[in-house]
Amino acid sequence: MNKETLNKLEFDKIQSMLADLAYSEGGRQKIMAMLPSADLELVQMRLDETEEAMELLRFGEPSFLSSLSPADRHLKKARVAGILNPHELLDIYHLLRASRLAIKYTDEDSVRILKNISSGIMENKELEKKLNDMINEDGVVRDDASLALKSIRKQIETSRQRIKDYLQNFIRSGNNQTLLQDALVTERAGRYVVPVKQEYRHEVKGIVHDESASGATVFIEPLPVVEHNNKIKSLQIEEQREVERILRELSAAVAVFADELLVNLELLEELDLIFARGNLAYNMSAFRPQVNNRGIIDLQKARHPLLGKQAIPVNITLGKYFDILVITGPNTGGKTVVLKTTGLLSAMAMCGLFIPARENSEISVFKNIHVDIGDEQSIEQSLSTFSSHMHNIISILKQVGDGSLVLLDELGAGTDPHEGAALASAILERMKILNARVIVTTHQSELKTFAYQNERVENACVEFDPVTLMPTYELTIGTPGQSNAFAIASRLGLDAELVQRARHLVPQREREISAMIRQLKESQYHFEANNRELEQAQRDLSEQRAALELEREKLYAEKNEIIRKARQEADTYVRVIKREANEAVDELKEMLKDKEQPPKWHEIEQKRKKIRELVVELPSQETVPDGQTIKAGDYVKVKNINQLGYVLENPDDQDEVVVQLGSIRLTVKRDQLALAKAKEEKPTRQRNQTFADKANTISPELDLRGKYAEDALKDLEKYLDDAVLVGIERVRIIHGKGTGALRHAVQTHLKNHPYVKEYRDGAREEGGFGVTVITLR
Incomplete structure (x- = not known):
């Protein structure tokens, strides 16, 4: 597949768009040399790489790659015992730093291929620290790179300060101001001088280093500062020797790992290419084919x-x-x-x-x-x-x-x-x-x-x-x-x-073909119109079916809630009765054990009566009037558990009645029943009315943007409680993209949550990675 063919398809413009998204010069060069592959497995792997890059880019960009420069020349130079200058060593430091951060950035189980690429990158924290300690971000050897260098530069600075102090006093002196063209201290050839008028050049003893273009000003180094300037020159030579020694030492340290660092550079540039593909996919709203x-x-x-x-x-x-x-x-x-x-x-x-x-x-x-x-x-x-x-x-x-x-x-x-x-x-x-x-x-x-x-x-x-x-x-x-x-x-x-x-001049065969095409298009138009109507009807039917299914699930949930509550309250009622009965029996046993003073007959009778008549008294409610019979099918309320049901059998003995409460069948005393009013006929309707206000006000989405993770999770938990209570099936949690921290906190909280059936990132039309869609149980 040659370049000329690709250029006819304007593939070079795609390469330029992709190169603009690369972080490093090496990444851009790889992009411009990129060619399509006919190897299916290789293409699949490249698409996998792009997909993994998009996954990582959601949480932050690998901006550390932007500091990469083409350091291969420096590494080859170091490998043949060349001495690298401070700027070249700074490029090596950035390469080491990017290598370490790339390993950390791709250390995710979800990015298998990119993690495998990073596994070939060598991390050398010791060399990275050494370079950083000796070379600053401006490409200059630091003062504290060695004790000798620090001492030399301190001496240079002391000498310079003495010269400046002397010359400042010199130009401020009233006797000298008439001699000077300007009251300032300047430098010529690295030595401090003062500007003296041409006519007074012999009045100032010292060395002439330069004169102005017009000749009106000469720049003289006064004799008292010559010795200090000489000392500075001597110290600068020592400084240069010490700097060269440090650079030689650092270059040798780099040379030891030159081959590994060349591999690092190649792999980092390959990662740069892959991340550029991921960013282009986001920019184009593109999908994986x-x-x-x-x-x-x-x-x-x-x-x-x-x-x-x-x-x-x-x-x-x-x-x-x-x-x-x-x-x-x-x-x-x-x-x-x-x-x-x-x-x-x-x-x-x-x-x-x-x-x-x-x-x-x-x-x-x-x-x-x-x-x-x-x-x-x-x-x-x-x-x-x-x-x-x-x-x-x-x-x-x-x-x-x-x-x-x-x-x-x-x-x-x-x-x-x-x-x-x-x-x-x-x-x-x-x-x-x-x-x-x-x-x-x-x-x-x-x-x-x-x-x-x-x-x-x-x-x-x-x-x-x-x-x-x-x-x-x-x-x-x-x-x-x-x-x-x-x-x-x-x-x-x-x-x-x-x-x-003109129509008649068209050959008969051509007219027939044209008429045939026109008829085909008309038929196709009618077919597509009917197909659209059918698709709309199918969509409407699906929506109605989904609404009915939602309503069925709500009714089923409410029925289960009523049964659960009835069982809970019935269990509580039974436990209370049993406890009080046991207490009464225990009291009676204690009375009978007392042989010295046997209980009186009426005391025993009181205890027996208490056990016989033991019931939990409830607040006064409407009861079945005396003389009025209860027949099968009557709706009644069981007062001691506050639940609605209906009579299953027409009882012969009006003292006890069999009542159906949801899926539970109970035998209840007649005095614990109250006839239900007509509006209370169906418990499920009463249940719907209980949650009506909340169901009408709760939103199907929750916006957590701008909140701290701790506060957001509290709001999320309360919202899920309400959503489950009113029977919402699917909700949207809006957390925004940002750094991805809030999304991560939300989705971590949702794992193994008892209310959550499943969750996923939003589709592109739903908000993409800024939204999490939850299906509730």
Whole structure:
């Protein structure tokens, strides 16, 4: 796959967009050298890398890569015992720092491939610290790189200060001010001097180092400071020697690990390329394609990545039911855009890039992509448009074969229509025999017939609106394009008689083909309209079914709650009765044990009566009036557990009644029953009324943005309690993207939560990674 072909598809512009997202110069160089691969396993791995990069980029960017510079030259220099300067050593320090941070950044179980890449990076904290301690961020050896250097620089600074103090006193002296051109201290050749007027140069004893361009000023080093300046010069020589010793020592330390650091640099630049692919996917709102090596393309809502928001989504299919697609339609109708979109998205996927198409779109890896697009008339080579196209096609036919994708624009144009159509048909027949995948655009009517007459060849058209005279850019597969010349001419105002005459001049066969295409389009329009109505009806039915299912689940939950509460209160009631009965029995036993003073008969009778009549008295309620019978089917309230039920049997003995409470059957004393009012007939309705206010006010989403994690989790827990109480099935938690810390805290809290059935990141239309969608139990 050569660069010229890729440039025709404008792949170089994609590379430029990708290079702008790289952090380092080395990453940009790798991007510009990037080429599509025909190896299916390699392409799958590249796509996996991009997907893992997107996962890491959600939590923060690897900005440490931006400090990387092409340090390979420095490492090779150190390897042959060269002495690196401070700036080169600073580049090595940044390489070591980026290596350490890259290992830490990719230390996640969810990024298996990137973690494996980082495992090949050497971490050397000792050398990194040594370089950082001796070289500052400005590329200068630090004063405390050694004790000797620190002492020398301190002496230099002391001498400079003494010189400055002397010269300041010199220029402030009233006797000297008339001698000076300006009252300031300056430097010449690294020595401190004062500007003296030319006519007074002999009044100031010292060494002349320079004079102004006009000659009016001479710069003199007074004799009293010469010795100090000499000392500074001597100290600077010592300083340079000490700095060279330190640089030699650091360079030798770097040389020991030069080979490992070269590997580090290569792997970090590869990571830079991968993270650039991830960032481009986010910028393009792109999705991962499914890839195969069977020549099958199935692009859904694909957009040309260089057209931005102006791109019209198209559906492109090739290789599954047909191998050659013949696209017809008017000029400016978008036929060439379809070709370029197919070729460019294929090349992008083969480089491991996500593509701007709907999720689960399918792309094939191809051994070669061949392109003949555009008007390539060459004056220098005396080639016409037709000759230029033929030259390209002849070259393509020599290389094409199984595993090739061929994109041909305006095949057969530029010459006699009949001869051009015949040549085009012959070329397509040869490519069909060679088992290539071909998309071709044409104006030739004969090629529409070619598609009908040959297997594995299909027609398609780019639609055009004859009313507005504007292309719709929609690609319709299965129907050839229809000429709109007469409709457009009439719309523009050409005489109707001329238009009608022109229609009659069209050959009978062409008129029949045109009428057939028109009938096909009308049938297709009606079919699509009916299909849309059917899809809408199915959606409405699904919504109604979902609403009924939600209501059923709510009723089921409320029924279970009533049963749980009834069981709980019944258990409490029984425990109270048993405790009081046991206490009364124990008291009676104690009385009977007392042999010295036996209990009196009436005391024993009181205890027996207490046990016999032991019930839990409840607040006064409406009871069944004396004399009124209870019959099967009556709704009643059991007062001691405050629950509604209905009588199962028509009791013979009115003292005890069998009552059904939800799934529980109880035998209850008659005096513990109250007739239920009509409005209390169904417990489930009463339950609905209990939660009505909360159900009407609670929102299906909770916004936690701007909150600390601790406060946000408290609000989340309360919200989940309320949501479960009123029976909401699905809720959205808005935490924003940010650094990803709040998202991580929320999703960690949701793991193994008793109320949570499952959770996921929001889809792109739901808020993407800034939202977590929860399905409640």
